[in-house]
Amino acid sequence: MAYLDHAATTPMLDEALESYVATAREVGNASSLHASGRRARRRVEESRERVAAALGARPSEVIFTGGGTESDNLAVKGIFWARRAADTGRRRVISSAVEHHAVLDAVGWLDRHEGAEVGWLPVDGAGRLHPDALRTELAEHGDQAALVTAMWANNEVGTVQRISELAAVAAEYGVPFHTDAIQAVGQVPVDFAASGVAALTVTGHKLGGPVGVGALLLGRDVPAVPLLHGGGQERDVRSGTLDAAGIVAFAVAVETTVKGQQEYAAGLAALRDDLVRRVRQAVPEVVFNGDPTDRLPGNAHFSFPGCEGDALLLLLDAQGIACSTGSACSAGVAQPSHVLLAMGADDDRARSSLRFSLGHTSTTADVDALIAALPGAVERARRAAAPRTPR
Amino acid sequence: MRVLAAMSGGVDSAVAAARAVQAGHDVTGVHLALARNPQTYRTGARGCCTLEDSRDARRAADVLGIPFYVWDMADRFHADVVDDFVAEYAAGRTPNPCLRCNEKIKFAAVLDRAVALGFDAVVTGHHARLGPDGLLRRSVDAAKDQSYVLAVLTREQLDRSIFPLGDSTKAQVRQEAAERGLAVADKPDSHDICFIADGDTRGFLAQRLGETPGDVVDASTGAVVGQHAGAYAYTVGQRRGLHLDRPAPDGRPRYVLSITPKTNTVTVGPAEALEVATVRATRPVWTGGPRPDGPFECEVQLRAHGVVVPATVTVAGDTLHADLRHPVRGVAAGQAIVAYHPDPAGDIVLASATITD
Numbered sequence: 001m002a003y004l005d006h007a008a009t010t011p012m013l014d015e016a017l018e019s020y021v022a023t024a025r026e027v028g029n030a031s032s033l034h035a036s037g038r039r040a041r042r043r044v045e046e047s048r049e050r051v052a053a054a055l056g057a058r059p060s061e062v063i064f065t066g067g068g069t070e071s072d073n074l075a076v077k078g079i080f081w082a083r084r085a086a087d088t089g090r091r092r093v094i095s096s097a098v099e100h101h102a103v104l105d106a107v108g109w110l111d112r113h114e115g116a117e118v119g120w121l122p123v124d125g126a127g128r129l130h131p132d133a134l135r136t137e138l139a140e141h142g143d144q145a146a147l148v149t150a151m152w153a154n155n156e157v158g159t160v161q162r163i164s165e166l167a168a169v170a171a172e173y174g175v176p177f178h179t180d181a182i183q184a185v186g187q188v189p190v191d192f193a194a195s196g197v198a199a200l201t202v203t204g205h206k207l208g209g210p211v212g213v214g215a216l217l218l219g220r221d222v223p224a225v226p227l228l229h230g231g232g233q234e235r236d237v238r239s240g241t242l243d244a245a246g247i248v249a250f251a252v253a254v255e256t257t258v259k260g261q262q263e264y265a266a267g268l269a270a271l272r273d274d275l276v277r278r279v280r281q282a283v284p285e286v287v288f289n290g291d292p293t294d295r296l297p298g299n300a301h302f303s304f305p306g307c308e309g310d311a312l313l314l315l316l317d318a319q320g321i322a323c324s325t326g327s328a329c330s331a332g333v334a335q336p337s338h339v340l341l342a343m344g345a346d347d348d349r350a351r352s353s354l355r356f357s358l359g360h361t362s363t364t365a366d367v368d369a370l371i372a373a374l375p376g377a378v379e380r381a382r383r384a385a386a387p388r389t390p391r
Numbered sequence: 392m393r394v395l396a397a398m399s400g401g402v403d404s405a406v407a408a409a410r411a412v413q414a415g416h417d418v419t420g421v422h423l424a425l426a427r428n429p430q431t432y433r434t435g436a437r438g439c440c441t442l443e444d445s446r447d448a449r450r451a452a453d454v455l456g457i458p459f460y461v462w463d464m465a466d467r468f469h470a471d472v473v474d475d476f477v478a479e480y481a482a483g484r485t486p487n488p489c490l491r492c493n494e495k496i497k498f499a500a501v502l503d504r505a506v507a508l509g510f511d512a513v514v515t516g517h518h519a520r521l522g523p524d525g526l527l528r529r530s531v532d533a534a535k536d537q538s539y540v541l542a543v544l545t546r547e548q549l550d551r552s553i554f555p556l557g558d559s560t561k562a563q564v565r566q567e568a569a570e571r572g573l574a575v576a577d578k579p580d581s582h583d584i585c586f587i588a589d590g591d592t593r594g595f596l597a598q599r600l601g602e603t604p605g606d607v608v609d610a611s612t613g614a615v616v617g618q619h620a621g622a623y624a625y626t627v628g629q630r631r632g633l634h635l636d637r638p639a640p641d642g643r644p645r646y647v648l649s650i651t652p653k654t655n656t657v658t659v660g661p662a663e664a665l666e667v668a669t670v671r672a673t674r675p676v677w678t679g680g681p682r683p684d685g686p687f688e689c690e691v692q693l694r695a696h697g698v699v700v701p702a703t704v705t706v707a708g709d710t711l712h713a714d715l716r717h718p719v720r721g722v723a724a725g726q727a728i729v730a731y732h733p734d735p736a737g738d739i740v741l742a743s744a745t746i747t748d
Contacts, residue, residue, distance in 0.1 A: 310460065310462075311504075311508060314458070314460055314508065315508060315509070317458060318419070318458070334463065380508055381508070383507040384507035384508045
């Protein structure tokens with residue numbers, strides 16, 4: 001079994017798992033006033049401080065959530081609503097064409113149901129956003145802009161954006177900038193304060209923490225309307241009983257991965273480069289997608305001309321190799337990746353893509369297994385690629 | 392063998408996949424996404440193509456511990472089945488879309504892809520027997536027998552097909568599903584046409600073909616006895632919905648005898664005029680062996696779940712001619728004639744062809 005899908009989810013770190021189990025054994029609602037409640041509260045607040053310290057934020061800027069999708073929705077919708085409430089003219093959301101669906105669909109929903117206007121920023125062939133495009137957009141629409149949202153690193157093709165440059169442009173126009181840093185944290189240096197962003201999404205299960213817990217780092221001066229109403233546990237921006245065990249494990253995972261990021265990324269990039277080199281050797285006609293240098297160290301993304309990604313996935317899966325077509329599913333039906341389409345790929349190339357993502361348990365043996373299986377799978381997938389019926 | 396189990400989300404295909412696993416095959420489950428927009432197809436209990444059906448199929452695959460994927464066949468299905476369905480009605484014929492789906496999708500597009508990907512065969516939950524002798528036979532459950540809609544398959548297609556349910560009744564299949572812990576054990580059977588969500592075939596056709604008013608003519612007098620909004624909406628043998636202006640001279644009910652697209656005419660007549668004693672058909676498929684040299688005796692079935700009648704069949708070129716031992720009513724062009732050889736171990740499918748007149 002070669003697990004090459006760490007960008008989907010990665011195994012929990014031992015220390016995160018142990019801290020989870022230890023905390024989950026304790027009773028206590030962090031909002032209760034008695035001793036058990038105080039103990040839970042202490043665990044949560046210590047975790048908040050650890051997450052803040054690891055990511056260059058103040059503890060008060062850490063809002064724990066139920067994960068990345070919630071954080072993205074809270075940032076996009078919450079900041080939009082707050083900005084529009086303060087100034088009804090501010091209803092423009094500026095985003096990129098390569099966002100994760102948690103941002104893309106939240107923006108689309110605001111467009112359809114909340115009267116938002118959307119400015120989509122283009123990317124180049126490597127999936128890069130250009131600060132000039134944002135400047136042009138803001139020069140024209142800056143006074144209508146509610147927020148800018150652009151991901152730190154792309155989950156499919158791995159391209160890392162120049163986030164602080166983009167955030168600086170937004171700051172010139174006084175527009176809050178949100179970034180989905182789910183894939184970035186632990187793989188590349190992420191510092192909330194230094195980046196100049198107003199809001200940042202991070203989640204646990206992509207960096208060795210549990211699924212279902214994450215955070216939105218939200219600047220103190222950035223108002224956001226809540227999605228979830230109730231007890232107001234998190235700065236009145238997010239309600240719901242705090243998941244002390246999940247939060248503790250999340251904090252341990254963030255702290256551990258950020259502390260070891262530099263060394264980890266170097267080792268991961270070396271293994272990834274080896275994978276890329278050997279895939280190119282085994283299948284010379286592959287197209288390597290994304291930015292060749294500014295990319296996540298664990299990400300390798302290819303198009304296999306003449307193949308369908310889902311056929312390749314089936315064939316590799318049958319040989320114990322887990323990877324991803326990286327595209328969204330509707331009813332389990334693979335759609336061509338919006339990311340690749342935005343990068344200028346045609347439908348066939350978009351459908352022929354596979355993502356291999358490495359993580360903290362990856363070894364050379366995983367790459368060996370992939371290289372052993374890949375040429376045969378590509379050959380078969382090519383034969384299976386049905387000639388398109390003319391109509 | 393490495394086999395691909397087509398899993399609709401219903402009880403039959405789930406048990407068929409389970410039996411393939413039990414037989415020792417390396418089984419992979421595949422659900423076919425046939426709808427361009429799943430919301431427009433029959434939901435849940437009545438269909439096979441919705442999101443809910445896809446989830447039911449995936450859940451069954453998980454219980455069986457087999458890999459599961461969804462294959463997008465919507466474009467092929469639309470071109471080969473839905474468009475064909477509309478075109479056949481427009482030409483005055485009565486198509487059988489399930490048969491066409493077997494011929495063009497399940498045992499063609501899906502089978503081809505499966506073979507290319509290294510699978511040896513496709514497993515489905517059809518109720519029909521296909522034993523080591525390679526002969527396609529009726530299911531032991533006469534009420535559920537689906538050999539009629541499989542008879543269109545060629546020798547090559549059947550050689551790569553596995554029907555694990557032919558020796559079981561539907562009741563046994565349901566019981567087995569329950570014993571295996573498959574949640575679809577009680578899921579109602581699918582009926583009618585999956586891509587016509589509300590069951591209104593006439594409305595579906597009218598939407599695609601538009602209204603084309605024309606005359607309804609009585610065969611016995613030649614008189615125009617009514618108007619219709621489109622001849623395509625009628626099927627030979629149909630009695631209801633004729634909206635005739637006046638009762639027939641003999642006072643007896645009228646049935647659709649024929650549809651003539653060229654003149655956009657629907658011809659009606661009394662019941663006995665529906666009776667035919669000879670049937671001609673085209674494009675025969677010799678499922679049960681080589682094409683016979685001379686006339687042969689058999690039993691023929693002229694529509695799904697229709698009556699079976701003894702006949703003598705003669706072959707000339709691409710045409711098949713059946714002399715029926717006694718006349719039958721409601722034979723419609725576009726349907727299949729399937730010839731069976733009666734056999735105590737399950738009637739054997741000899742051939743299938745498309746009825747022309």
